[in-house]
Structure formats: structure tokens, C-alpha cells
Amino acid sequence: MQLPPLVQTFVLHFGEMGSRWGINRTVGQIYAVLFVAERPLNADEIVERLGVSRSNVSMGLKELQAWNLVRLQHRPGDRRDYFATPEDVWQIVRTLVEERKKREIDPTLTILRELLMQRVETDAERHAQARLGEMHDLFELFTGWYDDMRRLETDRLVQLLSLGTKVQKVLEMKDRLTGRGGRADKRD
């Protein structure tokens, strides 16, 4: 592995982390290298930096492209493919969340909905169905929220996140000022 120590540490860590998610070590490392690179890199440059086979890099890049996590670019007078991560880290977050939702949440929601439609016989099944209903509602709540958030401009999003719990204060104030009620059905 041909990298400055600082970068190497990061790349190795990111590789390990990647393998805790669905992504394998090499793919994580390729991503890390691209993330910190000063300019787009071609496959051979990645091979050089990571010391893995050319074919491995090819497959890894393909996977990253399937995740929309790297962008393919070209240099004038050079037929090789160059790869880069988006400059904007928020763009990366957005893509990552979107893709994970697509692969993990959406299919689960589909299955849950199917199972909740089924007519069942036994008590055990009825109980299972009730539990699945709880899970379903949870997922719906989260995806609904996410669907709202994704629409926000990054500035606004950051503003909201920075606010954190203080939002609660604002909500309480709203409750006071508007004389309660609204939509949230509380019953205290």
C-alpha cells in the first residue's frame, strides 16, 4: 500500500468500517482513497495506492458506481476513466441515505405491507401480525420524516440539526401561543 501514513490510517479504518456495512473491505478502501484524493484517479492509480489487483479495483469501482457513490470523469486526450467522489460531503450523505433506504427499508416495507394484508388463523399469527404492524408504523414514520428532510436545502437542514432539542422549546412555545391543539393529539 503506497500512501502517506495519515491517509493509510484512514483508508485502513474505512475499509474495516465498510465491512461492517454491506460493503467489503476493498470497496471501502477504494472509496476512502477517492474521498481524500486531490483529483480524480484512474483505476491503475488506485491499484498502485492500495496494492490490490486490477480486476479487484474494477469490480469495486463498479459497485461504487451502482451505489452512485463515485462519479466517472474523463480527461481530454486520455481514454482512461477517472473516478471521484462528490466534493460536497452533504451530497455524499444524501446519496448514501437514499441508496440504503432503497435497498433496505423499501423492500422491508413492501414485505411488511404484504404480510399485514394476509388473513390469518391462529393466535400466534395474529400476535405476530400485530408486532409487524408496529414495525411497519415505525418504518413509515421514519420514511415520512426522511422524505421531508431530503427536500430541504442543505443550509436549512444544517440549521435544523444544529437546533436539536431546542426545537422542542419552540414547539412548547407554539403550543402556548396557539392555545394548544394543532394536529398532535395529546390528551393530558
Added chain:
Amino acid sequence: MQLPPLVQTFVLHFGEMGSRWGINRTVGQIYAVLFVAERPLNADEIVERLGVSRSNVSMGLKELQAWNLVRLQHRPGDRRDYFATPEDVWQIVRTLVEERKKREIDPTLTILRELLMQRVETDAERHAQARLGEMHDLFELFTGWYDDMRRLETDRLVQLLSLGTKVQKVLEMKDRLTGRGGRADKRD
């Protein structure tokens, strides 16, 4: 596998999903079985339902316990260990997020901070460090937000999530009602 079709579908799906996260298939299946069960189950009951070896179940349960995802219980006059998931799905979410943060985010933040402290020589390293800084700030923002959210009672949390983007409206209203200012530094 000895399960009603409805449950079996869910268990198989959850096993697959589990393996996209760091958790292996069997562990995911064990969890799914416990999640939909009407009562706590002992290891042999899980073996029966899933058709895997006793030792596999033992290891799986150990892992789930390490994740704090199952609770160990006892029945009077029965020495066997019984396992259950929390009744409250929100408790499950909280644990899951907390544990993943502990295993994935926190170590990454630690490494990022270390790398950002390092004195570097080359341009490439300086650029890498800048990128790592961006990632670090992002992680800090998220963990700060999470740290706020975890403190909220579930009701409030649900309220907030249901509100979604409307929070923004509430914020604007607040601005109007309180004559601007506050802490959120807007400058439009």
C-alpha cells in the same frame, strides 16, 4: 423451519436484511423469531422453530445480548433461560442506534480527531486532512443532534418526526412572533 408461513416469510427476510448489516443471517432470524413471539422463548424453542444447531443458537443469543437487543428472563421452577425483545419498539430503536453509534461512529470520530491533530508535510496530506475535517464536522453535527434527540421522551420524538418539514414553518412563526433573533443566526 417450523413456523407459520406468515412468520416464516418475515424471519427469512429479516435474516437476509440482517446480513446486510454487520449481523449474520442466523442472528437476524433469531431476533425476528423473538420479535414476533407471544412470550419469551428458550434456546430449544428457537432451535425447533429455525432448524439450526443448538450451539449456533447459543452463539447467536450471546451476540444479541452483547448488542443489548434481547432481555434474559426466567420462569419460576424452570432453570432454562428465556429470551425476549423489548415490548416497546421505540426502546428497540433506541438501543439499536445507540449500539451502532458506539461501534461505528465513535471509533471513527476518535480516529478522525487523531488524524486532524497530526502535523503534515505534503500538499496531498494537507488536502486529505481538509477532507477528513469535513467528514469530522459532519459526524459531530450528527452525533450532537442525536445526543439531543435521545433525551426526548418518545411522545415528543414522535411528535417531532411527524412534524417533519413543518418544523420549519413553526420556526418561521416563532421568528415572527418573537420579533426575530433568538439563537438561530439567520441573515436573510
Added chain:
DNA sequence: TCGTTTTTTCAGAAATTTCTGAAATTGCTA
């Protein structure tokens, strides 16, 4: 303590995933 039940451990088998080198394919230019 001994005998019984339950759980855990662990070495090796089985299964799966990852990685490689060689060959095939693609795409370009002359």
C-alpha cells in the same frame, strides 16, 4: 458430593465471500 439439566466453548467442516490472473470484450485510432 454426585447426577442431571442447561449452556458454552471450540476445533474442524461447510458455506460464503473476496480476490486474482488470464482471457474476453470494448472502444478507439490509424
Added chain:
DNA sequence: TAGCAATTTCAGAAATTTCTGAAAAAACGA
């Protein structure tokens, strides 16, 4: 279309993970 550069594919090798049965350990009651 021949020749070259770049990329992709893929069968099998290598590495890793998962799973099992057997044995050990732990927990308990008599």
C-alpha cells in the same frame, strides 16, 4: 479492419465467516 489501450468478466484459489457436533463447563437439587 488491424492493432493497441483500457476495462470487464469469470473460473478457480484464497480467505473469511458461519455452523455443527462433541466435549467441557456451569448451575442446580438431592
